Amino acid sequence: VPCGPCVLLGVYLLLLLLVAVAAGFLGSLAGLGGGVVLVPTLVILFGIPFPFAVGASAVSVLATSTASGAAYVADRLTNLRVANLLQVATVPGALVGATLTIYVARAGLVPVLLVILGMVLLASLPATLTHRHEELPGTVIADRWSARLRLGDSYPDAVLDREVPYVTTNTGRTLSVMFGAGIVSGMFGIGSGILKVLALEGEMRLPMKVATATSNLMIGVTVTAGVGILLTAGYIDPVLAAPVALGTALGSFGGSRVLPRLSNRMVRWIFVPVLLALAFELILRGVGVI
Amino acid sequence: MSEGAALPGARSETGPPGPTRALSWVLRLGLLTSAILFATGLADYLARHPGGQLSEALSTNPIADYLTLGGLASGLAAGHSQALLALGVLVLVGTTVFRVLMVGVYFEGRGERASAGLSAVVTTLLLIGLLAVGPLLR
Numbered sequence: 001v002p003c004g005p006c007v008l009l010g011v012y013l014l015l016l017l018l019v020a021v022a023a024g025f026l027g028s029l030a031g032l033g034g035g036v037v038l039v040p041t042l043v044i045l046f047g048i049p050f051p052f053a054v055g056a057s058a059v060s061v062l063a064t065s066t067a068s069g070a071a072y073v074a075d076r077l078t079n080l081r082v083a084n085l086l087q088v089a090t091v092p093g094a095l096v097g098a099t100l101t102i103y104v105a106r107a108g109l110v111p112v113l114l115v116i117l118g119m120v121l122l123a124s125l126p127a128t129l130t131h132r133h134e135e136l137p138g139t140v141i142a143d144r145w146s147a148r149l150r151l152g153d154s155y156p157d158a159v160l161d162r163e164v165p166y167v168t169t170n171t172g173r174t175l176s177v178m179f180g181a182g183i184v185s186g187m188f189g190i191g192s193g194i195l196k197v198l199a200l201e202g203e204m205r206l207p208m209k210v211a212t213a214t215s216n217l218m219i220g221v222t223v224t225a226g227v228g229i230l231l232t233a234g235y236i237d238p239v240l241a242a243p244v245a246l247g248t249a250l251g252s253f254g255g256s257r258v259l260p261r262l263s264n265r266m267v268r269w270i271f272v273p274v275l276l277a278l279a280f281e282l283i284l285r286g287v288g289v290i
Numbered sequence: 291m292s293e294g295a296a297l298p299g300a301r302s303e304t305g306p307p308g309p310t311r312a313l314s315w316v317l318r319l320g321l322l323t324s325a326i327l328f329a330t331g332l333a334d335y336l337a338r339h340p341g342g343q344l345s346e347a348l349s350t351n352p353i354a355d356y357l358t359l360g361g362l363a364s365g366l367a368a369g370h371s372q373a374l375l376a377l378g379v380l381v382l383v384g385t386t387v388f389r390v391l392m393v394g395v396y397f398e399g400r401g402e403r404a405s406a407g408l409s410a411v412v413t414t415l416l417l418i419g420l421l422a423v424g425p426l427l428r
Contacts, residue, residue: 009336009339009342009343009344010336012344013332013336013344048344048348049348052348059379059382062379062382062383062386063321063324063382065386066317066320066321066324066382066385066386067317067321069314069317069389070314070315070317070318070321071314073310073313073314073317074310074311074314076310080310080313080393081405084393084394084397084405084408084409084412085405085408087390087408087412088408088411088412091412091415091416091419092415094419095415095418095419095423098419098423099423148404149404149405150402220386221386221390221412221416224383224386224387224416224419224420225415225416225419225420226419227383227419227420228419228420228421228422228423229419229423231353231354231357231379232354232357234351234353234354236353236379237347237348237351237353238331238351238352238353238372238375238376238378238379239332239335239344239347239348239372239375240344240347240348241375241379242328242331242332242375242378243328243332245324245325245328245378245379245382246325246328246329246332249321249325
């Protein structure tokens with residue numbers, strides 16, 4: 001033991017890194033930034049104040065998005081045109097959300113919003129389970145925007161061992177959901193990947209793996225819109241953010257190697273418990289249990 | 291992205307098209323740079339704070355000092371480990387903004403004006419968020 005207490009701090013940061021690896025791995029597979037795992041763990045187990053946990057979560061989203069994005073773009077799982085279009089809704093949403101946070105916090109409405117968001121996620125569960133046996137979306141009729149912006153594409157599916165073409169639909173509704181996801185992202189410093197995946201798969205009818213890969217790329221951009229606020233407010237602490245970012249990047253890299261080998265059904269079965277966990281976490285936090 | 295260059299029926303062994311590969315490498319480069327900065331900064335911080343506690347680090351968070359070029363440069367010049375860590379965060383942020391810009395340039399090069407315009411709008415909004423909204427709400 002070279003220097004006593006510094007090893008303790010080192011061990012502390014190492015534990016943080018290990019938790020972040022798990023968060024990044026899960027986030028990469030489910031299209032999330034890992035905040036689902038990180039924020040409650042940092043607050044409850046590590047005793048880190050909530051605003052700093054949110055700041056670290058935002059950096060973890062950036063790391064996950066960059067690490068997974070690099071792999072999924074190369075694997076041709078990400079639909080850049082879809083991400084490019086929907087970011088037009090998520091980024092303004094994030095700016096509105098980040099601005100709203102101050103007023104909502106002053107009015108003491110944060111717990112109410114957490115409960116509402118949790119209920120919305122729970123309500124989306126039946127729709128997700130409806131497609132539980134679906135490997136690929138059934139017949140999808142491309143809408144006007146999809147055709148005009150050439151949003152439909154194809155991806156190489158390692159499990160099916162073929163190139164899978166797909167088209168998209170419900171662009172308008174998806175844009176509305178993305179604006180809402182942006183607001184949530186801006187308010188809570190998270191990527192809102194869960195809402196993005198739900199909209200990309202449920203509304204736009206992207207194959208599940210394409211939905212999680214595209215969400216992974218989008219979450220980084222959404223969070224970046226609100227990062228300026230977290231940085232200037234001093235909620236991003238470099239010593240805390242660094243191991244979290246390193247861990248999530250490592251975990252995401254691992255996850256991005258696994259995802260192409262999973263079936264769309266398997267990815268959905270990973271996604272559903274994460275959705276449930278997040279919904280209950282939000283509700284419990286809203287009612288003050290955690 | 292498969293961006294039309296990847297035709298349905300094409301085998302995955304053909305790999306991603308050039309611009310997509312370039313985007314992937316930009317992301318890897320950004321991630322690697324920030325990871326090196328984080329690892330170096332953390333090792334340096336631990337070495338300089340042998341009796342350090344995380345609560346102490348949180349209470350003396352200097353990130354706001356490193357949000358200007360001058361502040362960051364002087365922090366790095368002085369060898370502050372937290373300046374290195376802050377630079378790692380900023381590299382991640384910069385990589386994200388750059389990749390949006392890069393996608394826009396790519397679409398512009400393909401004559402897809404609508405998609406290029408969307409990228410320009412997103413880049414502008416991101417810069418507004420990073421440079422204006424944060425300081426305004428401070």
